[in-house]
Amino acid sequence: MSEQKPVLEVNNLSRSFAIESSMLQSITERIRGVKPQLLKALHDVSFSIAAGETLGVLGESGSGKSTLARVLMGIYEPDSGSAMLCGREMFDVHGADRLAVLKNMQMVFQDPFGSLDPRMTVRQIICEPLKIHGMMPQKNLDSFLVKALADVGLEAGALDIYPSEFSGGQRQRIGICRALMLNPGLLIADEAVSALDVSVQAQILELLIRLRTERNLAMLFISHDVAVVRQISERIILLYRGNLVEELPADHLLTHGCHPYTRHLLEAALFLREGARLPESGSGIIPMANFEGCCYRSVCPLSQSECFQRPPLREIAPNHRVACHFARR
Amino acid sequence: MLRIDNFSLQLKGSDGRILPVIEQVSLCVAKGSCLGIAGESGSGKSVLAMSIAGLLPTGSVHARSGVIDFDGCQILSASEAELRQLRGRKVGFIFQEPMTAMNPLMTLYDQIVETVYAHFPATSRADADARVMLALDRAGFNEPQKFLHSYPHQLSGGMRQRAMIAMALVLEPELIIADEPTTAIDAALQVQLLSGLRRQIEKDGRSMIFISHDLGVIRAVSDQLAVLYAGCLVESGDAVNILESPAHPYTADLVSALPRLVKERKLPVSIAGVLPAPDKKPAGCVYSDRCHHAQDICREKRPPLQNLSASWQISCFYPLHKGQV
Numbered sequence: 318m319s320e321q322k323p324v325l326e327v328n329n330l331s332r333s334f335a336i337e338s339s340m341l342q343s344i345t346e347r348i349r350g351v352k353p354q355l356l357k358a359l360h361d362v363s364f365s366i367a368a369g370e371t372l373g374v375l376g377e378s379g380s381g382k383s384t385l386a387r388v389l390m391g392i393y394e395p396d397s398g399s400a401m402l403c404g405r406e407m408f409d410v411h412g413a414d415r416l417a418v419l420k421n422m423q424m425v426f427q428d429p430f431g432s433l434d435p436r437m438t439v440r441q442i443i444c445e446p447l448k449i450h451g452m453m454p455q456k457n458l459d460s461f462l463v464k465a466l467a468d469v470g471l472e473a474g475a476l477d478i479y480p481s482e483f484s485g486g487q488r489q490r491i492g493i494c495r496a497l498m499l500n501p502g503l504l505i506a507d508e509a510v511s512a513l514d515v516s517v518q519a520q521i522l523e524l525l526i527r528l529r530t531e532r533n534l535a536m537l538f539i540s541h542d543v544a545v546v547r548q549i550s551e552r553i554i555l556l557y558r559g560n561l562v563e564e565l566p567a568d569h570l571l572t573h574g575c576h577p578y579t580r581h582l583l584e585a586a587l588f589l590r591e592g593a594r595l596p597e598s599g600s601g602i603i604p605m606a607n608f609e610g611c612c613y614r615s616v617c618p619l620s621q622s623e624c625f626q627r628p629p630l631r632e633i634a635p636n637h638r639v640a641c642h643f644a645r646r
Numbered sequence: 647m648l649r650i651d652n653f654s655l656q657l658k659g660s661d662g663r664i665l666p667v668i669e670q671v672s673l674c675v676a677k678g679s680c681l682g683i684a685g686e687s688g689s690g691k692s693v694l695a696m697s698i699a700g701l702l703p704t705g706s707v708h709a710r711s712g713v714i715d716f717d718g719c720q721i722l723s724a725s726e727a728e729l730r731q732l733r734g735r736k737v738g739f740i741f742q743e744p745m746t747a748m749n750p751l752m753t754l755y756d757q758i759v760e761t762v763y764a765h766f767p768a769t770s771r772a773d774a775d776a777r778v779m780l781a782l783d784r785a786g787f788n789e790p791q792k793f794l795h796s797y798p799h800q801l802s803g804g805m806r807q808r809a810m811i812a813m814a815l816v817l818e819p820e821l822i823i824a825d826e827p828t829t830a831i832d833a834a835l836q837v838q839l840l841s842g843l844r845r846q847i848e849k850d851g852r853s854m855i856f857i858s859h860d861l862g863v864i865r866a867v868s869d870q871l872a873v874l875y876a877g878c879l880v881e882s883g884d885a886v887n888i889l890e891s892p893a894h895p896y897t898a899d900l901v902s903a904l905p906r907l908v909k910e911r912k913l914p915v916s917i918a919g920v921l922p923a924p925d926k927k928p929a930g931c932v933y934s935d936r937c938h939h940a941q942d943i944c945r946e947k948r949p950p951l952q953n954l955s956a957s958w959q960i961s962c963f964y965p966l967h968k969g970q971v
Contacts, residue, residue: 377832378803484920485687514686514859519903519916526913541832544905548913571909583907585833589840589862590907592886 322404323365324502324535325389325422330398332359332388358384360559360612361398363630368502371529371536373550373567375543375582381559382539386507389537390424391415403502420450423496427508429488433480439466439491440476446498469494470524486517493524503535510545522549543586547571552636555579560612561630563644565637573637575644577617611641619643647853648675648698648821653712655697657924664708665924667693668877671712672951675821675870680847680854682868682885684861684900688921690877691857692742695823697721698855699737700729717820734761738814740824744806748798755794758782758813765817777816785811786842804835811839815846822846822854828863840866861904865889873897876922876932879951883958893954893965896933931962939964 335353346353358381366372376382387393389400389407400407403421410418423446426432433442443465447453454461463473469490480488489509496504506525510518526549529536540546546553550567555576563576574583587593610625611617617624623642630640637646655668668690675681685691696702698714700721714721719732733739741747748757758778762769769777782790785808798806807827814822824843828836844867846852856867864871864885871885873896881894892898902915919936928934934944943963951961954968 377834486920515861515900515903515905515914516686516917518905519914522905522914523916542905543833544907547907548905548911568911571907582832582834585837587907588837589833589860589866590904592862592865592889 322367323401324368324370324403325537326365326401327389328363328399330359330362330385330388330400331357331396332384332393333357333396357559359388359395362556362559362561363398364554364561364564366503366535366537368535369529369533370552371538371550373546373553374537374539374556375541375546375553376556377541377582379558380556382541382556383507384559385556386424386505386537386539389422389505391419416450420499421501422503422505423499423501424505424507425489425492425496425509427511429485429492429512430480432492433488435480438477438479439471442480442491443495443498446495450499452499465494465498468497468528484517485513486520489513489517489521490524493521493528497528497532500532501534503537504529505537505539507539508541509538511540511542518545525549543570543582544590555582558612560640562613562641563637563639564630565639569637573634573646575633575646576613576639576641577619577644578613613641647677647717648673648855649713649715650674650698651713651715653694653697653710653714655693655702655710656708657693657706658708659925663925666877666927667924668697671874671877671879673872673879673882675853675855677820677853678847678851679869680844680856680867681870681872682864683855683857683872683874684859684864685874686859686921688876689874691874692825694874695739695825695855695857699733699739699823700724701733701739731765734819735765735817736820738817738819738822740810740814740822740827742826742829744803744810745798747810748806750798753795753797754790754801754809757798757809758816761813761816778812781812781816782808784815784842784846785809786838787812803831804839807831807835807839811843818850818852820852822852823857824854825857826859827856829858829860836863837866843867861889861900873900876927877924878932879959879961880933881958881960881962883954887958891967893958893960893967894933894962895937895939895964895966898966899936939966 333355336356343353364372374382374385388395395408402418405418407418440462443462462476466473466475471487471490480491510521513521528534538546538549547567547570553565553567553570554561555563555578557578563574563579565574574580611628614620614624628640628642630638632638633646650671650673653668653671657665657667659665671694673681683691698721710722755778758781759774762774762777779790787808793801793805801809828839843854847854856864858864868885871888872882873880873894875896881888881897888897889901892901899917903917905914906912917936922928928945930945930947931949934940949961949963951959954960954965
């Protein structure tokens, strides 16, 4: 799979935000010429996804997962870095060119209630991307839409109904249907199953896996749930405070995941999922602001003086990279 | 501590339909223990929690029967004044969504201290302060002094969850009702919050009802487990026993729908079909239309709650096993 040309290739992507302070403070700072404190939400993140491959993105809240999705979707501009989607440059393109690039990438959102306009029927919702990209079929529109709905497990009768009539799982299917209308090469799923009950969650995961196989769809699957990400992904990247700390095949996560943060997350997840012994809770307060060196330094059990240097992402086994001076497989 | 006996509840639907949302549920919470209530959304678990706290708007209730006895107080027949004495002081409620449960115009301190003054108007400022700080500390809030005068939108998701817990703990209630307090937070933070809640039970001898659709989370905090489906109690007993070897087919299906973290990767198995609407439940067993093991009798007759063992009840004609010795 890694032999193929990647669908998405991201290089050194960074994005920071000014840390919110009171209005008075920000005015006085501006008058004094003090630069606002910056929070690096994404810091030099690079990865790629091949066709038909699912890359899982794991991290806690505030790790930059959603910022990554938003930068890719063009909701935020990146500070630096570049990304290629299906061989075309994603940033620094505008107008019609940008629209043409973005056509290859669609998103499924977390909240099945907030992400569908309550005043649009299902027909209007799933036709919207076609209209925007000028791809409305001239003939047999209805049978085209019915087939699209059937693909995600919804019946033809759903077409002229409003979202409020549907359950959370069915709404998520509508969201997936909308994302697939343009036949994109890449699907970004940002916590797409987090808001659903476990029984429904499994149904949506099955659907995503079937669609991925049928359409050779590349997927960026973002979630905080270790078990879900491992189930659906081929490879996993772990983000911590905007830094990519580890990248490895999903099959190796449990056995070979070796960054101290990865282990911390795994212990917690194993406790919740498998009833393993409760890990010693080591994590204290971590300052929000940036500091030099390794992002995990202040809470890391392995931390030493070397950690004041930011560790490079080094390859410790095929397809396994880790950003830590001391982690061993 | 809390005893629910044969509790049934019918609500009025918006179009005049009568919805039997809870049917003949009997449960018990002992002092110093935690009861987990599991079920899908729509199974009636939140409505049950609201009933225990006497929080259901009377206008929407069509009929209710049975007994909810909290430490000698009959919740179903209690007056609003009696209930008000109970809520906050004896029963603390942790709501599901901190963003909607907190008042956006009040600071963290004001939200928590409000309960104190509501019950004890004569509390001195210093006493109130001490109570607030203690509650925040118990909830595992780091450096609370820094955030006392922050508004909810200025707090992170984890801090808001902890603030909710502190609000419920501030008057040291005997019973804590937690309605999905840790949905959609990452595992590491969940573990911190859950072990904090667990400490309340073990060290301070409080009781807790913990509601969630995630059986893994329930196992982490609960001693007892009750599984609700379509308003009916289908299985109850020791949490670990049930989760290791569920006897009701629905519990077993819920367990296999859970994404696992074992060495071998196996996709979770979804449960076909949907939860029936309260007024469209099957005539027989409520799970009969989705159950792989259903026989004719399951579609005709509602199975009674029977004992598998002294502490293990199940409502099924064909349990997956006969219980443990």
